[in-house]
Amino acid sequence: MLKDAYPYYLANEAIYANRDLPVTDKYSGEVATHVAMADRKAIDQAIAASVAAAPAMAAMAPFERQAVLDHCVVRFRERAEELAMALCIEAGKPIRDARGEVSRLIDTFRVAAEEAVRIDGETLNLEISARAKGYRGFTKRVPIGPCSFISPFNFPLNLAAHKVAPAIAAGCPFVLKPASRTPIGALIIGEVLAETDLPKGAFSVLPCHRDGAELFTEDDRLKLLSFTGSPQVGWDLKARAGKKPVVLELGGNAACVVDEDADVDDAVARLVFGAFYQSGQSCIGVQRIFIHSAIYDTLKKKLVEKTRALRMGDPRDEDTFIGPVISEGEARRLEDWIKEGVERGGTLLCGGERDGAMLAPTLMENVPAECSIVAEEAFGPVAVLSRFDDFDAVLEEVNNSAFGLQAGIFTRDLYKAHRAWDRLEVGGVVIGDVPSWRVDNMPYGGVKDSGLGREGIRWAIRDMTEERLLVIRTP
The missing domain is CATH 3.40.605.10 (Aldehyde Dehydrogenase; Chain A, domain 1)
Incomplete structure (x- = not known):
């Protein structure tokens, strides 16, 4: 106490x-x-x-x-x-x-x-x-x-x-x-x-x-x-x-790219952590998820299942994964951004419900890039899925942001990993994991508005x- x-x-x-x-x-x-x-x-x-x-x-x-x-x-x-x-x-x-x-x-x-x-x-x-x-x-x-x-x-x-x-x-x-x-x-x-x-x-x-x-x-x-x-x-x-x-x-609206050769189950586990740990209140929390078309449907299904299974409640409970965001006002802001994304053509896959400062872990897809939930920093338990086919094109999409803190790339291709490191306008690129990963002896910071x-x-x-x-x- x-x-x-x-x-x-x-x-x-x-x-x-x-x-x-x-x-x-x-x-x-x-x-x-x-x-x-x-x-x-x-x-x-x-x-x-x-x-x-x-x-x-x-x-x-x-x-x-x-x-x-x-x-x-x-x-x-x-x-x-x-x-x-x-x-x-x-x-x-x-x-x-x-x-x-x-x-x-x-x-x-x-x-x-x-x-x-x-x-x-x-x-x-x-x-x-x-x-x-x-x-x-x-x-x-x-x-x-x-x-x-x-x-x-x-x-x-x-x-x-x-x-x-x-x-x-x-x-x-x-x-x-x-x-x-x-x-x-x-x-x-x-x-x-x-x-x-x-x-x-x-x-x-x-x-x-x-x-x-x-x-x-x-x-x-x-x-x-x-x-x-x-x-x-x-x-x-x-x-x-x-x-x-x-x-x-x-801040940031950190992106994570999941290429076609990724281990789907491993990527799902890490994405759930990256998007929703401490209720998404991290400047490197996973917010934009780009998934290769070859594995999109499979990964989306598993990601939605894992997200729905997350336990919400009293943060003192050892089994709680999702606690409150910092204030009810912040939860209302996120609720409004989610509604805006749906009104602009996006699809709500799970979550979106709010009770005071508690916001259910939320996944969306096909939200226009100019919507707040994509373009701004969400700083809460919300992530948006998008489909891609061309690796070089998706790197440009990751860069299509005012922010540049960290990015995560799930790929087994060494040449693609180096291309991401060369081209992404961020302070750090994490290969094989989410951008939310950090240890305390590494250089950490961003470019652009980050x-x-x-x-x-x-x-x-x-x-x-x-x-x-x-x-x-x-x-």
């Missing part, structure tokens, strides 16, 4: 300033706990503290940063079931998915601990001509300084971890704004960090009112902004961020450090 109330964390300290943010149980709709909300003054103090902490953070030896991250790994393992239940309540995430996210939280901090002692530079041969004789060059990476992080509601633990853990590894103090709908996971991370020897002001975790929230983006004392969330918000933040570098991990930059520990550390050159002349 959750505590009765949670503080925010300002300059490493728990502050029970108020109980202004009610956090609801997303399945029952009842208030589960209350969280302290930071005002503009607290946010300003947190940023000032992060600036003051920057020299001490930069001076920490790599093994000291590693020790902080190792402590977190130990404590997260000890509190794994508490963390999973918090996710289950605040995000409506089925308990099996919640436990999976906790394991990824642990993986992310574990990998960051390993990378903390691998932040290397290089030696440069500068003697490229006679005038450079006697010169040697060296580079090292230094922390960029105080960072601003804004994390989303759908992976409250792991997507916050993908900002926090590399920042600690790199030696950067930070201020984190978790999603107001799901702040508990980030606050538990803050509680564990408060047990460590991080310098005073190294971190703040601040659920906050709109008043002052612009400081996370616009304050020039912050040297990097990393945002995960919707494209509309992300691009607006980038426009207001000033001179600081911005990393954006935004964002800028890459997450994944090593890549995030690059963003949070700057290269500094040393040149030595031997007279």
Whole structure:
């Protein structure tokens, strides 16, 4: 169970300033706990503290940063079931998915601990001509300084971890704004960090009112902004961020291509997972499914059967696969998009029914490409099937999107796999699986409206450090 109330964390300290943010149980709709909300003054103090902490953070030896991250790994393992239940309540995430996210939280901090002692530079041969004789060059990476992080509601633990853990590894103090709908996971991370020897002001975790929230983006004392969330918000933040570098991990309408040589049963199992795990609320959830005509009818029949068999209900139930989406408003939006798809000529194969925030897992086919359920990010338990005959043509159809995060290709043809990798306008191509697959040490991010930059520990550390050159002349 959750505590009765949670503080925010300002300059490493728990502050029970108020109980202004009610956090609801997303399945029952009842208030589960209350969280302290930071005002503009607290946010300003947190940023000032992060600036003051920057020299001490930069001076920490790599093994000291590693020790902080190792402590977190130990404590997260000890509190794994508490963390999973918090996710289950605040995000409506089925308990099996919640436990999976906790394991990824642990993986992310574990990998960051390993990378903390691998932040290397290089030696440069500068003697490229006679005038450079006697010169040697060296580079090292230094922390960029105080960072601003804004994390989303759908992976409250792991997507916050993908900002926090590399920042600690790199030696950067930070201020984190978790999603107001799901702040508990980030606050538990803050509680564990408060047990460590991080310098005073190294971190703040601040659920906050709109008043002052612009400081996370616009304050020039912050040297990097990393945002995960919707494209509309992300691009607006980038426009207001000033001179600081911005990393954006935004949305998608991820496509999956199933070629004629695919193992149908294997593809069906993975598609069901990719489209409907955690109620489809993933930016790389399978939304557009392109199936070769030779296996279309067979695969469609099996996919519909498996989808109809998915169990909906209380996310605390071990057998539940589909829980609520984050709010009733989001469920109504998806219901409207499904109706629009049918009105425009699409066929509803299964699902479409809504009860409050619960939306039945839904499959459609032959929906026009311009309909919202195809062209926009659904972010819910809905996927659309289409038939194809020509592999090269379907790659162009995958690219026919404003987004470009990841794509999945089920094929056994090595040459087709390489063509997909060469031609698809996405940040990552997954062969033999759905685009929803991710592990936490790989580069992850998109192109087009799906964002800028890459997450994944090593890549995030690059963003949070700057290269500094040393040149030595031997007279």
